[in-house]
Amino acid sequence: MRIEYHRTLLADRVRNAAFHAALARLIVKGETTVADIGAGTGVLGFLAAKLGARRVDLYEAAGVASVARKLLRQNRLRGCQLFEMHSTDAIEPERVDLVVCETLGNYAFEENIVETLNDARARFLQPGGTIIPAGIRQFMCPVVSGRFHAELSVWDGVGYGLDLAPAKVMSLNNIYVRTFAAADLLDGGTAACLWDRLTFDRHNKTTRTGEASWTLGQPATVYGLALWWTADLAEGVALSTSPLEPRTHWEQLYLPVLAPMAVEAGQTLSARVRSTTSYAQGTDVAWTLALKDATGRQLSHQSLDLEKGFLP
Secondary structure (H helix, E strand, O other): OOHHHHHHHHOOHHHHHHHHHHHHHHOOOOOOEEEEEOOOOOHHHHHHHHOOOOEEEEEOOOOOHHHHHHHHHHHOOOOEEEEOOOHHHOOOOOOEEEEEEOOOOOOOOOOOHHHHHHHHHHHOEEEEEEEEOOEEEEEEEEEOOOHHHHHHOHHHHOOOOOOOHHHHHHHHOOOEEEOOOHHHEHHHHOOOEEEEEEEOOOOOOOEEEEEEEEEOOOOEEEEEEEEEEEEEEEOOEEEEOOOOOOOOOOOEEEEEEEEEEEEOOOOEEEEEEEEEEEOOOEEEEEEEEEEEOOOOOEEEEEEEEHHHHOOO
């Protein structure tokens, strides 16, 4: 991983301010002990130290740990110790009052934060201790702008008498990182529904499943789903990747449909998302969309799965 990725993280002032605010709320100067898990360049752990944490343990397994070590010396921060390992490999780690972990992707769980914090809560955290983030909420909203689907349908226009439909189907069974405007989304994005919620004060399943539905007041064509998340870092402090909130370095996700779905007023569109993330098998996401009339009769149904989009 190149340093450029970490420059992008640290250029995100919305992210930095939110984590600093959460740390400031929870650290008691001279008393609180902290573990920064997945520390990267170590900046969140360094902020904890500057806010007065009594001890800060930083865990980072990637090569960027060498940069964190240089920055630690450069800033002459006391009470910090860097462990160049993955936190899950630590043997009998010294427990702390506060765990901070920013291993969040455009899809919230793609960097395995659920598995990481299950382990951290069980082995790193003092009884009654606190985790940042405290929890994650995931949202979905129908996409009503055709520009994203058109981008993925170029297979249809190659020409020369070729039918590239199987390749197009693979393209559509994928997830894309995109930036949405309010106009791209149903009701300007205000129709977004919560489909998954977890808190890190307990053991969480790595398979997440949720549903949402919308009964439309006026006709629209749906081209897929937009997904984003909000991390509740501490009481009164949240960080969101919503297109309706201040922009961060994270973007939203686009889950396409196989074919655009024309929805009439009074009809109900329902969606279901299932995701599984693990260190062993990576991330898989599957999503379905169904359209019903006012009587509940199903008019159409589409089912997509990220596994269908992988090359063999």
